[in-house]
Amino acid sequence: MEDDEQQSKRTKNTNSPDHGLQNERPSENPEPSKTLDTVSELLDFHDSPPHTMYTEDGHPSAILNYIHDRLQKQLEHNGIGERTSGKYRKLLFSKRSDISQNMHKALRPEVMDLFEAKELYDISRLYPLRICEEASAPSRAGIYLHAIVSPTEVRFYIGQTSSLSNRIKNHNTPSRWNSETLHYQVLQDARDNNWLDFFVVLADFDMPNDQSSNEDRLTINMLEMWMSTVFQSLPPKLLDDWLPKTVARRSCLGLNLSLPLSQGHIDAAKEWIHFKDSKDPMLQEYYTWRVSQALRNLEAVRFWRGNLARQRALHGEPAIVTTYKNTNNKGSKFVRKVIKLRDIHLTIPPTLDVDPSTAKVLYDLRTDAHPQRAAKRSLPTDPAMCLGIKLTAKTSHGTVITHWLRADGDKNVLRMNSLCDWLMGIPKATTEVTPRRFYIKKPAKGRAEQFYT
DNA sequence: TGGAGAGTGTTGTCCGAGGT
DNA sequence: ACCTCGGACAACACTCTCCA
Numbered sequence: 068m069e070d071d072e073q074q075s076k077r078t079k080n081t082n083s084p085d086h087g088l089q090n091e092r093p094s095e096n097p098e099p100s101k102t103l104d105t106v107s108e109l110l111d112f113h114d115s116p117p118h119t120m121y122t123e124d125g126h127p128s129a130i131l132n133y134i135h136d137r138l139q140k141q142l143e144h145n146g147i148g149e150r151t152s153g154k155y156r157k158l159l160f161s162k163r164s165d166i167s168q169n170m171h172k173a174l175r176p177e178v179m180d181l182f183e184a185k186e187l188y189d190i191s192r193l194y195p196l197r198i199c200e201e202a203s204a205p206s207r208a209g210i211y212l213h214a215i216v217s218p219t220e221v222r223f224y225i226g227q228t229s230s231l232s233n234r235i236k237n238h239n240t241p242s243r244w245n246s247e248t249l250h251y252q253v254l255q256d257a258r259d260n261n262w263l264d265f266f267v268v269l270a271d272f273d274m275p276n277d278q279s280s281n282e283d284r285l286t287i288n289m290l291e292m293w294m295s296t297v298f299q300s301l302p303p304k305l306l307d308d309w310l311p312k313t314v315a316r317r318s319c320l321g322l323n324l325s326l327p328l329s330q331g332h333i334d335a336a337k338e339w340i341h342f343k344d345s346k347d348p349m350l351q352e353y354y355t356w357r358v359s360q361a362l363r364n365l366e367a368v369r370f371w372r373g374n375l376a377r378q379r380a381l382h383g384e385p386a387i388v389t390t391y392k393n394t395n396n397k398g399s400k401f402v403r404k405v406i407k408l409r410d411i412h413l414t415i416p417p418t419l420d421v422d423p424s425t426a427k428v429l430y431d432l433r434t435d436a437h438p439q440r441a442a443k444r445s446l447p448t449d450p451a452m453c454l455g456i457k458l459t460a461k462t463s464h465g466t467v468i469t470h471w472l473r474a475d476g477d478k479n480v481l482r483m484n485s486l487c488d489w490l491m492g493i494p495k496a497t498t499e500v501t502p503r504r505f506y507i508k509k510p511a512k513g514r515a516e517q518f519y520t
Numbered sequence: 521t522g523g524a525g526a527g528t529g530t531t532g533t534c535c536g537a538g539g540t
Numbered sequence: 541a542c543c544t545c546g547g548a549c550a551a552c553a554c555t556c557t558c559c560a
Contacts, residue, residue: 403528405548407548414528414529416528475555476528478529479530
């Protein structure tokens with residue numbers, strides 16, 4: 068990905084005194100909101116727990132090899148979405164060693180040192196590598212780590228950006244946070260509770276331009292993927308897929324939701340689903356919240372759509388008249404013109420001369436019995452008793468006619484009761500438990516069923 | 521009055537839109 | 541990709557009308 072010149076620039080950057088990545092002690096640049104005592108206490112608390120060490124299997128190079136093998140296998144089966152797999156397949160088979168080499172080149176030397184020290188998750192070793200001031204972050208593209216340290220746990224987020232300085236600035240500006248992401252929700256908690264959080268640049272490079280090769284893009288995505296698995300910032304289910312089984316797991320403390328390799332792929336949209344069975348209370352809370360958001364959005368869309376149709380019906384706006392071909396039990400074919408709203412089909416009598424394109428239908432719901440009620444067999448206790456359905460249209464000769472549509476049948480009464488509920492804005496859940504109603508229910512799998520209460 | 525034909529009521533299934 | 545919903549359509553059961 069980088070030529071020698073770029074690589075030398077990167078090295079120079081790394082060593083420059085103003086980027087804040089030397090092994091400075093916290094005392095040189097304490098965050099205003101946290102005293103040195105607080106930070107030391109936190110670091111002491113998190114210092115070298117047993118799981119910070121790793122064996123050969125857990126060495127980042129071994130993990131990278133595992134990801135490569137795993138990806139090759141998956142691409143053979145088109146597993147990451149057609150677009151992605153098509154793009155990457157050739158590269159991965161032909162240029163695996165080049166890509167791997169470039170990834171290593173882009174990594175910062177101090178991060179490589181950390182890898183070799185085998186104390187990757189030791190927060191007291193990561194902390195000195197932090198960006199101390201936003202302005203000291205390089206403006207180049209890169210991969211970074213955001214560590215959020217609460218009194219009881221450490222959470223990691225791995226990000227990719229075209230400008231490290233801008234991204235870190237954004238992360239430090241609450242007005243730019245997207246409140247739907249787990250990362251920002253936890254960050255909000257951290258800021259509210261005055262926890263420690265800091266950024267570490269893991270790799271930096273020049274962002275490839277739009278015309279750059281797929282190889283560059285694959286390298287960057289692979290790099291982010293690699294770091295996400297090494298620091299275990301992905302959901303447990305994804306880690307199970309992409310991290311060797313023999314590597315000890317940190318316990319559900321990642322803040323990344325989607326696989327970097329499937330960025331932009333539609334599956335990434337529902338990434339929070341991975342937390343369904345999480346034992347981490349914070350992830351569980353996030354999962355519950357996202358599910359409720361999704362349901363609320365769905366309800367809002369349905370209500371908005373339903374409301375629109377309801378208003379049209381109650382104001383007698385133009386209605387669609389559909390013509391169906393039909394066959395009766397004697398086998399003779401005929402057409403029927405039908406007006407439909409919700410689950411009610413009303414047949415326009417064939418004797419009525421109606422130009423379908425001029426039809427308007429008014430659902431005339433009254434507070435008392437309608438003299439022209441549509442459901443002929445409705446009982447005084449049925450809301451359908453108060454509903455008349457008026458068709459206004461032009462005949463083929465241009466004369467305007469009105470006609471009150473009527474329907475026989477006991478089932479039609481129940482269907483129209485449900486229609487009345489809907490016209491009155493009564494929720495479907497209420498309709499389903501009210502006597503003498505009709506509704507269609509579709510299970511998650513299998514066929515829809517019609518029910519009469 | 522009963523059979524033929526026409527029309528209506530009811531239901532199952534497919535399919536596309538729009539959502540995550 | 542998968543899910544859910546509503547619309548479209550047609551099959552078939554049933555009712556009505558008419559006329560021999």
